[in-house]
Amino acid sequence: MNSDNIYQTSDLYLTSYLKMKGHNFKVEKSTKKSTFLFGSSPELLSNVDEYLTGMGSCEPLAFTNAIKNLKNLLFNR
Numbered sequence: 001m002n003s004d005n006i007y008q009t010s011d012l013y014l015t016s017y018l019k020m021k022g023h024n025f026k027v028e029k030s031t032k033k034s035t036f037l038f039g040s041s042p043e044l045l046s047n048v049d050e051y052l053t054g055m056g057s058c059e060p061l062a063f064t065n066a067i068k069n070l071k072n073l074l075f076n077r
Contacts, residue, residue, distance in 0.1 A: 007040040007048070012074075016066040017051045018044065020058045027073065034074050 009015060015025060015036040023044055028035045038044055050056030 005040045007038045007044055008035050009038075010035050012070055013067065014048065014051050016063060016070055017056060017058060018047055019066050019070070020063055021047045023047065029074070 010033055018038060019025065023038050026037045028037060047056065
């Protein structure tokens with residue numbers, strides 16, 4: 001990923017939502033914090049805005065499973 005075109009967040013729930021919307025990401029882990037890196041695009045930024053304004057929607061059980069999967073990714077490596 002080109003560093004100029006990267007959207008990064010440490011928000012697990014936002015990352016879960018973006019994962020549900022089909023966005024791929026990479027994880028950078030440090031001893032204290034993990035950062036999720038996405039290729040920035042108008043669609044991704046629109047999905048971030050949906051999430052942050054409370055206007056986004058997704059299937060609740062799938063969202064819960066995405067959260068669990070991300071936690072497993074972070075804590076079982």
